[in-house]
Amino acid sequence: MKHTVFTNALGKKTKMSKKLIFATIGILFSFSAIGQSTIPAADVKAMDGKTVNTSKFSNDGKPMIISFWATWCKPCKKELDAIAEVYAEWQKETGVKLIAISTDDSRSSAKVATDVKSKGWEYEVFQDENQDFKRAMNVGDIPHTFVLNGKGEIVWQHNGYADGDEEHLIEIVRKVAKGEKID
C-alpha cells in the first residue's frame, strides 16, 4: 500500500513537471512564429575613429550582411575577397550592403585600414577592438557571417568559409530581398 502511495506521489510529481516542460516548449514555439532578433547595441569604431552604435546599422529596407573577420584570419579574408569580386553585381541585383566587423586587437588594429584599402574592399568596415559587438552577437570563431532582412532582423547565419560559399550566401540574400522565408 505504502509502495503504491509512493509511486503515485512520484507519478504525480512527474506529471506536473512534464506539464511544465510542455508548457515551456509550447511558449517557445509560439514565440518562434512571431519574432526575429534585431542587431544588439554595442559601440564600434569607424575607420576614421568615430564611435558608432551598432543598433543604428541600416540599409533603407534592403538586406544586409554582417561579417566578422580579422587581419590574421585567412579564411575570413578569402571570403571577403571572393565577395569583393562580385559585390557590385550583388548590390545592383539585391541592394545588399556588407558590413565587415574587424575583431583585431591593438596588436594588429593598425593593419585593418591598410588591408581594406589595399584590397579595394567597398564595404562599410568597423573595428570591434573590445569585442563588445562580437559577444553581443554570440560570435566565437571567425569568419562568422549574418544575413539580415530589410527590417534589420537576423534571418540567417553561418560560421566558417569554404571556397564557393559566397554562392550560397547570395542565394540567401536573393530570397531575403524578395521577402521569401529562410529555413
Added chain:
Amino acid sequence: MIKSSVFICGLAYSSFSSAQINLPNLPANMGDVHGNFQATAQYYLPDSTIGAPNVPEKMLMNGFANIIYTKGKFTAGIRYESYLGALQGFDPRYQGNGIPYRFATYKSDALEVTVGNFYQQFGNGLVLRSYEERGLGFDNALDGIRLKYEIVNGLYLTGLVGKQRSFMTQGPGLVRGFDGELQINEAFKKLADKKLRLTLGGSFVSRFQRDEDPALVLPENVGASAGRFELNYKDFRLNAEYAYKINDPNSANLIGKIYKPGDAQIIMASYAKKGIAVSASASRADNMNFRSDREASVNNLLLNYTPALNKNHTYALLTFYPYASQPNGEFQYSGEVSAKLIKKPTWKMDILINYSGSNTLDTTLLNPYFDNTLQGYTINSYGPGKEVLFRDFYVELNQKFGKKIKLSLVYSYQVYNKSVIQKAGFPTIHSDIFVADISYRLKKEGTIKLEVQALSTNDDHQDWGQVMVEYTVNSHWFVAALDQYNFGNDKIKERYHYPSAIVGYNKNSNRITLSYGKQRAGIFCVGGICRLVPASNGVTLTVTSSF
C-alpha cells in the same frame, strides 16, 4: 590535433570547430534570448615516445554556454562554464562548474551602465585590458560596476570599479579606472567634414592591495596613467600612446621585487590606397608588468596589455617558435608592405613582405650591495639593447589562376631567444621556414587543398616537415589528414611522426568536428600571450553552436 585552415580562424588550437540552430525568439515586447555553446572533449592515450602523459581520468572536457537576454536598452547574460577535468594544457585551477560571468547592462544613446562582469580596454591596452581568449584559457574579466557616458557630442567618459577574475575565483586587488576620449571632429561641428580627423584620449588605473610583506614596505595603491592620440588624414593613419606606472614591486619583476617605476610607448603608422599598403610600428616597454595581484604569475590577473608587434602567423611551422611580449623590458619594431603585382582575370598575384624584431632594453644591472633603493637596473639609452629576442623576415606570395587554383608561397627566417621567452638555459634558435599551399576548386562542388611546410634549423630539435591534405566536400563536410615529422632530429631514435586526421560537419552556425591523432608539445599563443600545450595522443570531439 589539426587546425583546419580552410574553414575557420579558431583562436583556439582545439577550436577547428564551431555550429547553428535557429532558436525561437521571444516576441518583440518580451525581448530576445540568444547565446552560444561550445564543448571540447578529449580522450587521452598515454604515449611515452612523444611524451604524452598518462591522464588518470582518461577523458577530460571543457565546455561553456553564453545565454544573453535583450530587451530594448536592457541586456543581461550569464556564462556557464564547465571544466570536468580541464583539458591538458589548461591551468588546473580551472576546475568544476560555475557561472563565473554574469552581467546586466542598460544602454541608451549617451549612457551605458553595467553591473556584474565586463571586459574593458583603455586605448591600446597599455594600462588596462580585460578580455577573454577562451581557447587559450585566458579570462581576466572585471566584476563590479562600469559607467560609460557621452557627456557632449564626441566626448566619451568611462569609469569603473571592480575585482578581477582569477580562474574560478577572484584576485585580491581592487581595480579603479577612468578613461576619457575626445573625438575632435565630432565635438566641434565646424570640423565635422575636415579630412584631418583627430582623437585624443587619457586614462588612469589604480590598484589597491594590502601590504602584507614581512620585509618590504610596498605601495598599497599603485597608479598607472596613459595618454594617446589617433590621427587620420586621407589614406594616412597615425596612432600613439604613452603610459607610466609608479613603483610597483611585484613577483613578476626580473630580479626580485624592485621599486623602479615603469613606462611604455607604442606608435603605429600606416598608409594605404587601392593596390598598395605600407605600415610601420614600434613599441617599448620598461618594467610594465601590471597585475591586480602583485604576487600573481604567468598569465594570471594581468591588468594591462603590451601587444607583440610581430606578424601573426597561421601556418603551423611558422608558429613553432612564437614570440610572447616581454612587458618587463623589450624594444619592438615591425614594418610591412603589401602590393598587388599582377591583376589579370586569369592570373592575379600579390606580395606581402614583413620584417619584425624585438630586443631587450639597453640596461645595466645595479650591484645589489649599492642599490639601496632597490631600483634593480638603470637605463643607458632609450633605444634597443644588444640582446636579440626575436626576428622574423617574412615574404608571402599569393597567386590565383582563374577561378579554380589558388597558390600561396611563404618564406620566413626567424630568430627566437628561447631562454628569455620560455625558460633559461636554451640556445637561441635560427630557422628557415618554407610553406607551399595550393587549393583546387572542383568542377561541381568542393575543394582539395595540399599544404607542404618545412622548417630547417640546426638548433633545438632540428628539421621538421608537415604535409596536410584537406578535402572540403561541400559547405557542410570536410575531411583532412596531416603528418608532422621531425625528420632531421640529430637523435635518430627521436625522429617522431605526429599523424592526425579530422572530419568536420558544419551547418549554419552549428559545427561538429572529430579528430584522432598525435599532437606535439608546443606553445599556443594569441596576441603575444601564450600557454604550453603538452604532447597528446587521442580522440577529440568539439561541438559548437550559436543561436
